[in-house]
Amino acid sequence: MSGIKGIGETKQYDGSKLRIGIVHARWNTKIIDALLEGAKKKLAEAGVPESNIEIQTVPGSYELPYAVQQMYACSQAQASSANSTLLSSATDLLSASTSDLSLKDKEGSSGATKPFDAIIAIGVLIKGSTMHFEYISDAVSHALMKLQMDIGIPVVFGLLTLLTEEQGLERAGLVSGSSYHNHGEDWGAAAVELGVKRRGWQ
């Protein structure tokens, strides 16, 4: 049986205007690092500027929902302060009656002038001998889903809930000859697609 599962054929979405957040846990680093690289690769392919990607880390997967919430709130605060600076620059420009040059440049110069269009939460949970795994998997999955509905931006579910480490290595594209691919790539592509679509569903 084929293990080729994935997001299927997608349009090439233009990510050049997007601001994307990534937060990842530090447990199971080898798998996490590969997933992160996969996500970044797809963001780059879609044209998301590196300066518009912010990467944060947290100790474990349990911390992911809180981190997503805080990253989004901070990005909103940064954006509103950057926009009030822009507004005062624009007012200065107008009152000085100079050219209309720089407002556009300033808008394009930094991803920080707007909140994130999507945030990818990446974690790797591996089942142990207690109920710990079940509680964290369930709590984090529900919290991430609730968060995206509450804050109104896509929160990409990059949480692998695994029975063995080997399953994670496969899904991070680290097992040669395996039919699995790097799922981080799907998450990067999903962030771009949903980030673009949230600006208007055609």
Ligand code: DLZ
């Ligand atoms: C404690 C713990 C354990 C046992 N296993 C994992 C894991 O496999 N993956 C993961 O991301 N985090 C694990 N953690 C840490 C918890 O997610 C969390 O960081 C701590 O309980 C502190 O809140």
